[in-house]
Structures are given as structure tokens and as C-alpha cells.
Amino acid sequence: MGVGWMEILVILVVALIVLGPDKLPDMARNLGKSVRDVQQAMRDTTRVLTEEEPEDVRKTREAIAAQRQGAQPPHTRPAESKAPPGPEEAQAQQQAPSDQSEPKSPQTPRQAKTS
Secondary structure (H helix, E strand, C coil), X not given: CCCCHHHHHHHHHHHHHHHHHHHHHHHHHHHHHHHHXXXXXXXXXXXXXXXXXXXXXXXXXXXXXXXXXXXXXXXXCCCCCCCCCXXXXXXXXXXXXXXXXXXXXXXXHHHHHHC
């Protein structure tokens, strides 16, 4: 879908006929400046949008990217990952009494009648 050399040649010939040899260089110069200005404005806009991105937008964008990769979102990850227990800690956990029973939740009157 690109423009070939023949199409460019036809456009230049038509522009030369319509504008004349005196105005054609000025029009080409003005067109070049306009294209350059538009490109600069696009670069500036992109820079401003990426540098001044609000914190909540950045977090949302990171969360979406993490979901797409199947990972946990970065703001929900723990700050520090705990290392596995060393041999002394593992032995201490094995020797600790295991009679810690979970407290029973109180029964509601309805549960007491059905028991």
C-alpha cells in the first residue's frame, strides 16, 4: 500500500503544472516544516504523557500487564519475601508443642437446637 516512484512523479508533475515553477519550492519548504512541526508535537505529547503519568494510572497499567502475563499484580506482592527456615528454626518448630487447638466458635441458638 506504499506509494511507488511513478505515483510520486505524477504528483510532482501535477503540482508543477498547478503551482508553477516559482511557487513549488516554497510550497515544498512549507510542507516540510509543517510535517516536522507535527512530528515534534507528537514526540512532546508522548513524552509529557509518559513522564507525568499519575500514580493510579501507572499501577492500573502494571496490574493489567501482570494479569496478561499470568503473574500477581506488583502492588499486591509482599514487600519482602521470607526465606525458608534454617535448620535450627525447623528443629525448633518440630519440638514446639502441637497442643494448640483452634478456639471453637460459639454456637448460635439455632445451631444449638439442631445439635
